[in-house]
Amino acid sequence: MNNTKLTVSHAPFWHDGDSLFKKNLNFILALLPAAIFGILQFGAPALGVLALSLSSAMLWEQIINMISKKPSTIGDLDSALIGLLFGMMLPAVIPWWVVVVGTFVAVFMGKMIFGGTGANPFNPALLGMAVLMLAWNMFFDFNTAYVNYEFSFTALAPLAAVKFQGAATELFPLNDLFMGKEVGAIGATFSLGLIIGGIYLILRGYIRWELSVSFIAGILVTAFLFYMASPQKYAGPWFHLFSGYTMLGAFFLITESASSPVQRIPMFIYGFLAGFMIILMRNIGTYADGTILAILLVNVVNPLLDNIRPTALGKDMSNA
Amino acid sequence: MIKRSFFALSKPGLTCDLLEPDPEAPQKIDVPALLTLLLPEPLDGSRDVLIQKGDPVKKGQKLQLYEDSIDYAVSPVSGTIKSIDTFTADDFSGLRTRIAIEKDTQATDQIEYPEMKHELSFAARHLNHLPGAPPFARLARTEVPVNSLIIMVSDTDLLTTTSQYMGTVHAATLQKGVQILKQITKVPKIYLVLPDRLQDRVRFDSMTLLPARLEYPETLPAMIMKNHLDKILPAGKTPEEMGICYIRAEAVVSLARAFETNAPVFEKCITLIDKTGTRHRVEAVIGTPLGQIFSQLGIQINELDRVVIGGPMQGFATFTPHHPVTPDMDTILVQDRKTITPLSDNNCVNCGKCIQVCPADIPVNLLVRFLQAAQYEAAADKCDLESCIDCGLCAYVCTAHIALSQYIRLGKHELQKLRTDV
Structure with a gap:
């Protein structure tokens, strides 16, 4: 025992056993129902897009780590999650190079240049999507993307159809939207699967219910106000809730931890603001689905919102 | 170690242990041949020290470094001073003086203790x-x-x-x-x-x-x-x-x-938790090296194990199994190297678990950003660094395995240094 070298570190000497790896793994698990549904619905091309997206995102992180001479960090699965989320937001038939460019933007510009995992001010997957949508908008027209598919339901992207073609929302029964019988991105159509995954993450404590609930409230309240103002012109709140990226946004995009607040009141404001912005963009903006840009926009507000917080112990001098 | 529960909607429930019914008396640890006493006062090379290596000491004798010293130790045995040197116990508590005393097995005399006064x-x-x-x-x-x-x-x-x-x-x-x-x-x-x-x-x-x-x-x-x-x-x-x-x-x-x-007391009661989590209650004389307790209880300390003095949330890890028993040592926790959770230099991922558990309502997620950038004054002004009560819960739950408590402790330490410099 004379010269035994002991491990020395600072308190605490216990840990609850959680880690980034477990957190991201649980996210990926929670995304699987919707992802598998997307593969079943859109076939092998969907699988190809998801696989390429996930692997290229991890590869980009590894390459950037090697160039910047940093230890490899892909083991925490953060890039894998970004890749999977990114792939799930794409249509199944998209050229491979768009996917690779998109994951580069997501991982490099969205995350690595800010300092890696946790340092991103924006949701990386959304940043990748936003750049692609601005640069190559034609690939994100879900109506032309699935022209060679035969569906048993209305083969029109609900949001775009209602907004630009003046289609009646009756073409899209809520039940169909909820069960994924709609044209859209690989992983965003199956609302039920996304809700199950989201509730799983809430119960496990990996995402905060405050964000999801206030986001959904923001969507419903704003859409309801528009609908009440002009039922002929605007779609109803439930239609908005189960179409486009809304459900993916409610449980997986708005809840991305690094770019969202952590205090309760800021979380409510943040979620509601995102939902509010989405409906504004959908109803009076130029895009059919504003989810991506709206969440990126509220990402900017995050640092300000977290200043609304309780007074720390011993700081309130009137009681001292 | 208490792991995160599967469902994690609420805070982690860490409960202090309750004393068992009919507690057993502590196991007595033999007085070793060589004892070590720690003085909080560091050695000053420019002054003459009152006690020297080779000086005989008696049981109950007060040992202090200088005439005007406030800190002192009292020798629990009669014997000779073997060495006096500088010792670092913990990163932030500064230098201490270590006095090693070799026990004289023959001597039974002890110093005449002054009459107790209620002053x-x-x-x-x-x-x-x-x-x-x-x-x-x-x-x-x-x-x-x-x-x-x-x-x-x-x-x-x-x-x-x-x-x-x-x-x-x-x-x-x-x-x-x-x-x-x-x-x-x-x-x-x-x-x-x-x-x-x-x-x-x-x-x-x-x-x-x-x-x-x-x-x-x-x-x-x-x-x-x-x-x-x-x-x-x-x-x-x-x-x-x-x-x-x-x-x-x-x-x-x-x-x-x-x-x-009308005599000093030297027997310190200690709760010792071994690698299997079994609790032992021991009674050791102040100055006993921890190694003596481990060998008497049959606890094997291997390379890279961790010996924690104090509890799992607030204690400190010692670098040597020769660390002596001190008057304030209530707990010793021995951890196997396999059970030690590694720390990381990850960024904060803003998951918010620390905010949920913090009893002092500190914005830990913002605070750690200032501390990582060594902005200690800003950390105190904007993020309530000084409100921290050092409970360690934030680091216990940290998903990114950031050494939050260490950052906070360092921050307070540096802040104090900055203020004394001014």
């Missing part, structure tokens, strides 16, 4: 070394009059039951000690913190009881002040600066014993 100055000069570390020297020096003494029959950290054991098993001695304490300190209010689940096991007459819940961190001094005395500890202040002084049950029991026998 604070006497207690500060002669009783400050007692097991349980009574804060007499601090009380004698303090500029703020102490108006409340709080006797802790509950343990502050997890796993340990030392204070509960000393307070309940020796309740009668404790009560005598409280009377002596009253006469010495003349503090008007004396409270006794007792875990609420122990209240039907032990009776304390004529004392104000504060029932403490065992949920961590309810047992920490700042939380007791907040919950029971309705006093909020201002950021950056210590309870002493607010006129409140905490004292361990063991210190009060030792005080009563010292007055009873």
Whole structure:
């Protein structure tokens, strides 16, 4: 025992056993129902897009780590999650190079240049999507993307159809939207699967219910106000809730931890603001689905919102 | 180790351990041939030291470095001083002096101890070394009059039951000690913190009881002040600066014993948790190297294991199994190298778990960003660095495995240095 070298570190000497790896793994698990549904619905091309997206995102992180001479960090699965989320937001038939460019933007510009995992001010997957949508908008027209598919339901992207073609929302029964019988991105159509995954993450404590609930409230309240103002012109709140990226946004995009607040009141404001912005963009903006840009926009507000917080112990001098 | 529960909607429930019914008496550890005493005062190379290597010492002899020293140790054995050198116990507590004493097995004589007096100055000069570390020297020096003494029959950290054991098993001695304490300190209010689940096991007459819940961190001094005395500890202040002084049950029991026998007390009660999580209660003489306790209990310490002095949330890891037993050492925790969770240099991922558990409502997620950038003053001004009560819960739950407590401790340390420089 004379010269035994002991491990020395600072308190605490216990840990609850959680880690980034477990957190991201649980996210990926929670995304699987919707992802598998997307593969079943859109076939092998969907699988190809998801696989390429996930692997290229991890590869980009590894390459950037090697160039910047940093230890490899892909083991925490953060890039894998970004890749999977990114792939799930794409249509199944998209050229491979768009996917690779998109994951580069997501991982490099969205995350690595800010300092890696946790340092991103924006949701990386959304940043990748936003750049692609601005640069190559034609690939994100879900109506032309699935022209060679035969569906048993209305083969029109609900949001775009209602907004630009003046289609009646009756073409899209809520039940169909909820069960994924709609044209859209690989992983965003199956609302039920996304809700199950989201509730799983809430119960496990990996995402905060405050964000999801206030986001959904923001969507419903704003859409309801528009609908009440002009039922002929605007779609109803439930239609908005189960179409486009809304459900993916409610449980997986708005809840991305690094770019969202952590205090309760800021979380409510943040979620509601995102939902509010989405409906504004959908109803009076130029895009059919504003989810991506709206969440990126509220990402900017995050640092300000977290200043609304309780007074720390011993700081309130009137009681001292 | 308590792992995260599968469903994690609520805070992690860390509960301090309750003393078992019919607690066993502590196992006595043999007095070793070589003892080590630690003095908080560092050696000053420019001054002559009163004690020298080779000096004979008697049992009960007071050892201090200089004439005007406030800190002292009392030798628990008769023998010879083998060495005096500098020792770093913990990163932030600074340098200490280590005095090694070789026990003389033949000598039985002990020093004539002065008559006990019910005076604070006497207690500060002669009783400050007692097991349980009574804060007499601090009380004698303090500029703020102490108006409340709080006797802790509950343990502050997890796993340990030392204070509960000393307070309940020796309740009668404790009560005598409280009377002596009253006469010495003349503090008007004396409270006794007792875990609420122990209240039907032990009776304390004529004392104000504060029932403490065992949920961590309810047992920490700042939380007791907040919950029971309705006093909020201002950021950056210590309870002493607010006129409140905490004292361990063991210190009060030792005080009563010292007055009873008119001789110093050296036997320290320690809760030891071994690698399997089994709890041992031992009684060791102050100055005993931890290695002696481990070998007597048959605990094998291997390379890269961790020996923690103090509990799992607030203790400190020692670098050597030769670290001696000190008067304030309530707990020893031995961890196998395989069970040690590695730390990382990840960024904060803003998951918010620390915010949910922080008892002081500190924005830990923002604070750590300032601390990682060494912006200590900004951390104190904007992110309430000084409100931290060092409970360690934020680092316990941190998903990114950031050494949050260490950053905070370093931040407070650096901030104090910056302020003294000004």
